[in-house]
Amino acid sequence: MTRTSDITPEAGQGVAFGLTAYLMWGCFPLFFALFQDVPAYEILIHRVIWSCVFLIGLVTLLRRWAPVSLALKAPRRLGRVLGCAVLIAINWGLYIYAVETRHVLQASLGYFMTPLVNVALGMIVLRERMMRLQGLAVVLAVLAIIIQLLLLGELPWISLVLAFSFGVYGLLRKQVPLDGLSGLFVETLLLMPLGLLALAWLSQAGLSHFGEAPRTTALLVASGVITALPLLAFAGAARRLRLATLGFLMYLNPSIQFLIALLVFREPLSPVQLTTFLLIWAGLALYSWSAWQGRHPVAAAR
Structure with a gap:
């Protein structure tokens, strides 16, 4: 039986916002694949810098400086926010590296694993x-990793680092009383000095690709903008939908990445990798059923 709260115009708008956010996140591999000969660390530097610049304008436009000011005036809270900033930078950087090296399947697996990592944490x-x-x-997720280790002789380290970095990020983020937009702004603001220093070093060493070609420069600036846009859509969805509904929409992101890896990038999917995905999907099905029954809240995505 459909609940009335799930079919209101407000909920319909929430679903539209949620679909927009997760579709954008899911299509990120297509964007980062546009960069040619630009190393992942340089893209990460610009993603931090231009995210911060874009968010300054956005926070000003939306008049959201009050929570940001409160956060900056509380040094004890800034320690956790800095931890969040470092973890999200690791996540962003490794994700870009995964796209550049055509390991999008591993990235997809990592984000499929994230809810299960959240439960374990x-x-x-x-x-x-x-x-x-x-x-x-x-247990099914752990079994999937063990099978890949034993049969392929290697750990899916990209998947594990993405899942745990984002899982721990979510754990710390819960302890910081900031909404998604304000939180991301403070995190990028704390990383901004390091980003500017790194950019200055790259420029001094003649290694910077910024300004080298209009296309590359535009893509580097756009990397910051596309970081904030899906977050805004997600914030709109979070205000209108139940957490469980958001949790189910979350699986769109790694599902789209999975399809892009297979159909666009033509990444090979071995029987062992397929078995790994099947075990993770079975685990997610059990987890989702538990959440749907109201036994445990589903964790929200980034």
Whole structure:
């Protein structure tokens, strides 16, 4: 039976915002694949700098300086925000590297794993009670990693680092009383000095691609803008939808990445990798069923 709260115009707008956010995130590989001969670390530097510049204008336009000012005046909170900033930078940088080296399947697997990592971190760090289905879901994820390690002789390290960096980021982010827009702005603001220093060093060493060609320069600036746009759409969805609904929409992001990896980038999918995905998907099905029954809130995506 459909609940009335899920079919209101407000909820319809929320679904539209949610679909926009997750479709944009899912299509990120297509954008980062446009860069030619620009290393991942340089793209990351510009993503931080131009995100911050764009968010300065956005925060000013939306008159959202109050929560930002409060955060900057609380040094104790800034420690956690700095931790969030470092983790999200690692996540961003590794994701760009995965696209550049055509490991989008591993990136997709990492974001499929993230909700299960959140459950495990909640149990280990926050001492949250893990339901039976959630425990089984985590076991299936661990089994998938073990199978890949034993049969392929290597860990899917990109998947693991992406999942754990974003999982720990979410854990720290819950302890910071900032909304998505303000939080991202403060995080990029803390990384901005390091980004500017790195850019100055690249320019001094003659390694910078910024200004080298109009197309590359435009893409580097745009990398900051596209970082903020899906976040704004997600914020609009979060205000209008139940957390469980957002959780189900979240799977669109890695699903689109999975299809892009196979159909656009033509990445090979071995039987062992397929088995890994099937186990993760089975774990997500159990996790989603548990969340749908109201036994545990589904964690929101980035």
